[in-house]
Amino acid sequence: MHFMILAYDGTDEGALDRRMSVRPQHLENIRKLNEAGHVISAGGLTNAEGKLIGSVLLMDFESREQLDEYLASEPYVTGGAWEDIKVETCNVLFANAIDA
Known part of the structure; x- marks a missing residue:
């Protein structure tokens, strides 16, 4: 199953x-998940000033339980x-790899 995760940082x-x-x-964990085939795409969410405010991830897990x-x-x-x-569950049709 494909999942879209929007994860917002605290505002304090x-x-x-x-x-x-x-x-x-976090980056080491994501690298391991990517090697295991769970990461479709991942990156930071930014505000209008370019400040990190969270993350967006497209992930592939067998079930919601595995995602949890x-x-x-x-x-x-x-x-x-x-x-x-x-x-949210989603249906990823296209994914392009970008080296970070």
């Missing part, structure tokens, strides 16, 4: 610091960066 003064403190762990297992261990969740997470 310490939100960006929380994100950046766990970013290395990932979210429960996601460093941006356990580290308190993401405070508002929306998940």
